[in-house]
Amino acid sequence: MLKSNLDMGNEAYTERAVASASIAELNDVSKLFGTVQAVSDMNLRIAQGEFLSFLGPSGCGKTTALRMLAGFETPTTGKVLIDGRDVSTLEPYKRPVNMVFQSYALFPHLTVGRNIAYGLKQRRPKIDSKSIDDKVTHALETVRLSGFENRRIWEMSGGQQQRVALARAIVNEPKLLLLDEPLAALDRKLRKEMQIELQDLQRDLGITFVLVTHDQEEALSLSDRICVMRAGRIVQTGTPQDLYDQPNSRYVADFVGTSNFFDGLVNQINGSTGSISLRGGRIYKSHLSGAISVGNDACLSVRPEQIRLHLSGTPETLEGKVLNRIFLGEHTEYLISQESLGNITVLAPRQSDEGLSNLGTGDTVYMDWSADAALILPKD
Amino acid sequence: MRLYAFCVYVFLYTPIAIIALFSFSAGRSASQLEGFSVKWYGRAVNNPFVMDALGNSIFVAFVSATLASILGTLMAVGLQGIRGPVRAFFDALIYIAVMIPGIVIGIATLIALVTVFDVVNPWVASFWADAAAAPKLSMGMGSLIAAHTMFTLALVVIIVRARLSSLEAALSEASADLYATPFGTFRQITLPLIAPAILAGFLLSFTFSFDDFIIAFFVAGSETTLPIYIFSSIRRGITPEVNAIGTMVMVASLILLIIAQLILRGGAKPKR
Ligand SMILES: Nc1ncnc2c1ncn2[C@@H]1O[C@H](COP(=O)(O)OP(=O)(O)OP(=O)(O)O)[C@@H](O)[C@H]1O
Ligand SMILES: [Mg+2]
Numbered sequence: 001m002l003k004s005n006l007d008m009g010n011e012a013y014t015e016r017a018v019a020s021a022s023i024a025e026l027n028d029v030s031k032l033f034g035t036v037q038a039v040s041d042m043n044l045r046i047a048q049g050e051f052l053s054f055l056g057p058s059g060c061g062k063t064t065a066l067r068m069l070a071g072f073e074t075p076t077t078g079k080v081l082i083d084g085r086d087v088s089t090l091e092p093y094k095r096p097v098n099m100v101f102q103s104y105a106l107f108p109h110l111t112v113g114r115n116i117a118y119g120l121k122q123r124r125p126k127i128d129s130k131s132i133d134d135k136v137t138h139a140l141e142t143v144r145l146s147g148f149e150n151r152r153i154w155e156m157s158g159g160q161q162q163r164v165a166l167a168r169a170i171v172n173e174p175k176l177l178l179l180d181e182p183l184a185a186l187d188r189k190l191r192k193e194m195q196i197e198l199q200d201l202q203r204d205l206g207i208t209f210v211l212v213t214h215d216q217e218e219a220l221s222l223s224d225r226i227c228v229m230r231a232g233r234i235v236q237t238g239t240p241q242d243l244y245d246q247p248n249s250r251y252v253a254d255f256v257g258t259s260n261f262f263d264g265l266v267n268q269i270n271g272s273t274g275s276i277s278l279r280g281g282r283i284y285k286s287h288l289s290g291a292i293s294v295g296n297d298a299c300l301s302v303r304p305e306q307i308r309l310h311l312s313g314t315p316e317t318l319e320g321k322v323l324n325r326i327f328l329g330e331h332t333e334y335l336i337s338q339e340s341l342g343n344i345t346v347l348a349p350r351q352s353d354e355g356l357s358n359l360g361t362g363d364t365v366y367m368d369w370s371a372d373a374a375l376i377l378p379k380d
Numbered sequence: 381m382r383l384y385a386f387c388v389y390v391f392l393y394t395p396i397a398i399i400a401l402f403s404f405s406a407g408r409s410a411s412q413l414e415g416f417s418v419k420w421y422g423r424a425v426n427n428p429f430v431m432d433a434l435g436n437s438i439f440v441a442f443v444s445a446t447l448a449s450i451l452g453t454l455m456a457v458g459l460q461g462i463r464g465p466v467r468a469f470f471d472a473l474i475y476i477a478v479m480i481p482g483i484v485i486g487i488a489t490l491i492a493l494v495t496v497f498d499v500v501n502p503w504v505a506s507f508w509a510d511a512a513a514a515p516k517l518s519m520g521m522g523s524l525i526a527a528h529t530m531f532t533l534a535l536v537v538i539i540v541r542a543r544l545s546s547l548e549a550a551l552s553e554a555s556a557d558l559y560a561t562p563f564g565t566f567r568q569i570t571l572p573l574i575a576p577a578i579l580a581g582f583l584l585s586f587t588f589s590f591d592d593f594i595i596a597f598f599v600a601g602s603e604t605t606l607p608i609y610i611f612s613s614i615r616r617g618i619t620p621e622v623n624a625i626g627t628m629v630m631v632a633s634l635i636l637l638i639i640a641q642l643i644l645r646g647g648a649k650p651k652r
Contacts, residue, residue: 093558093564099554107551122559172558
């Protein structure tokens, strides 16, 4: 439902859908630790049932934002709403949200079953023990750990502990499930498996997930929407597709996927397109994204897979020398040095052309790209 | 270097070994071995004064260790949430309390209590019709328990706090996240996890109080604890009976200390 709306990428419609069914909101939220501004003027609406990720480098305030939703931190200014209610100063134990901790934080003196039952046992009025048992059994089934009730925590592997932590949270059917780098401690293979499980779980349960990660691949593959953060601020929020195709800054383009950036000066703007003159004198016409005006320093962003390689040049192509090539199966990655633009990364599909597929270190090659494939972005 | 260490150990433990050895002597002299027997142990156990003193010692040790464990744990938990200069101030006080020699504590407690009694007793008496029949505070079991509690409190705080700070903060947060009230978190998560440290603190406090002579000497008034009894009987001459009592006290203390150590070790070890 909502998900398909988001997929359509219809910005206006999506915004309205989010507004009508937002489960949580951050309104002008800032958080100061002494003099450290961990989060600044954050505004965000989290839609019912969506999978949202906070993505950003270490120390950009992702955890702090999540902890304000959980109630472990109180915003210095601004409001946190959950289900329409102002919970800015409400204690964590009174909030209808649950969190999966990076360290799992499983209770070492309780069995797996009693860890999972913990949240249910705190409820007042009391839930009868029969239905607690049923729910625990069901939660264990959901995370594929049936029969592990009586195990001790330290008898479980890292991946199993991860799933116990997940079960302990979802058994409470929270309005919002918060996950702080839940997969960071797992090895690569297990992480991939758990990512798929997380996604399935979120679809099946219909619970709103908010994930913190600094792994762009994880954010891109799991999320309905990603909120890219930098130094306590939201830089851009959008679907993975939006962020990849329409980054509003060099920072986002760099963080979501990889890209080549060529510095230059904006010399003309025409609606949503414009032109930029790069070092070396070339002028490229392209789409604009983000806040740009004529005369500004800006950069041209071209994704490695958008650059085409040729064996012979025309006046429009750029000449370069192959510095390095890495064979990746279906694709080959070239590092090409260009006299005025520096090093350029190119991801080329398997070539049918004999000459191109035999390109090696030191060979001369010519590059171009279609105007649609590049973006002029503010330089930040 | 090895030899040196060896000499130090010999020097430290020979007197203790000799006491233990001579307690099994069959003769009357405490410094001459005359055959092997456990008769002095029997004599000691059947001595009503010894048993009386032992009863007092156990009672004082148990009550003061219990009080110290409860108060010390509450203090450690309370200090947990405090940072900055206030915390540093309390930390300093606690370490100082442990480092001050027993004799200073003994004298200080004695003077403090006497001063308090001098103020309180006439005041209480003034409410009584017959001043002579008014209850009077004096040195005795109460003051002994109080003094021991004060001293061992610091031990408990240090031990429990070490355990508390090794607990992951995320555990309390997880508990709060799972709808437990602060008290619920304390009861269901914090307390079970620091229980080994509290128990170890209790045993150490018990041992300390049970073995203490110096503080007791000053504040026990007319009460006799086992160390005080041993001291006074030594003045009448050392007998193998004293050796036997000393050996028993030592073995009991050692056992408690070893148990405390094992509990602490087991509690600190991650169970994986
Ligand atoms: N309790 C605290 N006291 C003081 N400063 C803090 C506290 N928590 C976070 N900060 C600071 O706030 C900033 C944001 O921290 P936060 O933990 O939210 O970052 P993060 O994006 O989660 O980083 P990471 O990816 O490393 O977990 C950092 O500069 C951090 O040093
Ligand atoms: Mg973090």
